[in-house]
Amino acid sequence: MNNRLAVSLIAAALLIPGAAFAQSTTAQGAAEGAARGGDAAGPVGAIVGGTVGAAVGAAVEIPNAIITGLPRDHSVVIQERVVVGEPLPPTVELRTVPQHTEYRYAVVNDRRVIVEPRTRRVVKIID
Numbered sequence: 001m002n003n004r005l006a007v008s009l010i011a012a013a014l015l016i017p018g019a020a021f022a023q024s025t026t027a028q029g030a031a032e033g034a035a036r037g038g039d040a041a042g043p044v045g046a047i048v049g050g051t052v053g054a055a056v057g058a059a060v061e062i063p064n065a066i067i068t069g070l071p072r073d074h075s076v077v078i079q080e081r082v083v084v085g086e087p088l089p090p091t092v093e094l095r096t097v098p099q100h101t102e103y104r105y106a107v108v109n110d111r112r113v114i115v116e117p118r119t120r121r122v123v124k125i126i127d
Helices: 003-015 018-022 026-059 064-069
Strands: 095-097 100-108 111-116 121-125
Touching: none
Parallel strands: none
Antiparallel strands: 095 100, 100 111, 111 121
């Protein structure tokens, strides 16, 4: 298998379980990505995996000061289980995360969650 194809396959394989990395920090994402990439394709895979894992981990590193400042009011009750990587139903109102407009948040079943607005997928459950 040529290196370009191997790198592409590794990157794709690491992005699929992005939900698992979503709860991680950059360092944890890099370590987990390197381990998975190394298992899949050796040293080249470890490099690609570490890079992808770090990027995914960094994507949800919203400072604690902002997270703790997100209000808990207007909780919506839904029957579906709230799970990282799964979308919220369209009936759940998404609000902008202050200073991180690329994300939205919602209060669902008395839990604050960070959401990717385009797909409505939960990327982090705060509490």
